[in-house]
Amino acid sequence: MVISLLKKSVLVNLNPCSGGILIKIAITGKGGVGKTTLSGTLARLLARDGYEVLAIDADPDMNLASSLGVEKPPKPLTDFKDLIQERAGAEGGAFIYNPKVDDIASKYGVIGPDEVRMLVMGTVDRGGSGCMCPASAFLRALLRHLMIREKSAVILDMEAGIEHLGRGTTRGMDLMIVVVEPGARSLETAERIKRLSSEIGIKHLAAVINKGGSGKVNDKLEELGIQVLGEIPFDPKLMQADLEKQAPIEVGGDAVNAIAKIKEKLIEVVEDIRKEEESKKSGK
Numbered sequence: 001m002v003i004s005l006l007k008k009s010v011l012v013n014l015n016p017c018s019g020g021i022l023i024k025i026a027i028t029g030k031g032g033v034g035k036t037t038l039s040g041t042l043a044r045l046l047a048r049d050g051y052e053v054l055a056i057d058a059d060p061d062m063n064l065a066s067s068l069g070v071e072k073p074p075k076p077l078t079d080f081k082d083l084i085q086e087r088a089g090a091e092g093g094a095f096i097y098n099p100k101v102d103d104i105a106s107k108y109g110v111i112g113p114d115e116v117r118m119l120v121m122g123t124v125d126r127g128g129s130g131c132m133c134p135a136s137a138f139l140r141a142l143l144r145h146l147m148i149r150e151k152s153a154v155i156l157d158m159e160a161g162i163e164h165l166g167r168g169t170t171r172g173m174d175l176m177i178v179v180v181e182p183g184a185r186s187l188e189t190a191e192r193i194k195r196l197s198s199e200i201g202i203k204h205l206a207a208v209i210n211k212g213g214s215g216k217v218n219d220k221l222e223e224l225g226i227q228v229l230g231e232i233p234f235d236p237k238l239m240q241a242d243l244e245k246q247a248p249i250e251v252g253g254d255a256v257n258a259i260a261k262i263k264e265k266l267i268e269v270v271e272d273i274r275k276e277e278e279s280k281k282s283g284k
Contacts, residue, residue: 040064045249
């Protein structure tokens with residue numbers, strides 16, 4: 001069953017899709033390291049390259065809209081409590097593991113600049129270890145059933161820290177990118193993400209270094225076995241964009257230029273992942 005998801009041709013498909021360049025990434029890191037700036041700018045750059053992009057704000061702070069340049073973001077999905085209860089809930093406190101989600105992006109998303117479609121997850125209630133609540137099941141199902149056409153991408157801007165790993169919402173993504181800045185706490189978060197991602201079966205992890213100082217940070221990430229996609233320099237134009245309430249890509253500057261290079265490296269890495277998957281399937 002194939003249902004139209006975007007105005008042009010991004011699709012939701014419950015069957016495997018063959019061929020083409022498919023990109024599904026989750027971006028995470030310690031709070032304040034610049035993950036949302038990276039998420040929004042990557043989404044816009046990929047869209048300008050002809051990709052059909054779905055950007056999902058899964059951070060409770062919900063700042064992805066400003067990074068994308070979306071003036072009127074959609075209402076968070078978690079505000080539609082009746083919808084989540086209908087699709088994922090059940091009596092007695094249980095929930096449905098595979099709720100119906102194939103109409104969500106078209107009904108509850110908005111189309112922003114460069115034809116990027118945006119969804120906002122909203123705040124997920126925390127229900128103890130792993131947070132196995134209907135809203136989390138809803139997001140997991142949404143990501144699991146997103147199967148994208150050739151030259152399309154899903155970019156998931158995750159909440160800061162590591163708790164989301166316990167909810168398993170990033171399973172099924174091609175690559176998790178952890179944004180790291182010079183500093184012990186940021187590197188400690190990256191180390192914990194590396195350990196936990198391995199434990200829950202996330203096979204591919206990479207890093208982007210923000211705000212310069214790549215030397216020692218690079219060495220530490222290499223020690224952890226995390227591939228570095230590139231470095232974003234400190235750039236006053238990002239502050240200018242924030243003050244002027246513009247998306248970083250509209251202001252430009254060294255940081256945006258660096259993210260453009262990271263985008264090219266990202267595509268190479270995902271292509272290698274696809275080749276690896278195909279090789280395993282064919283038994284080579």
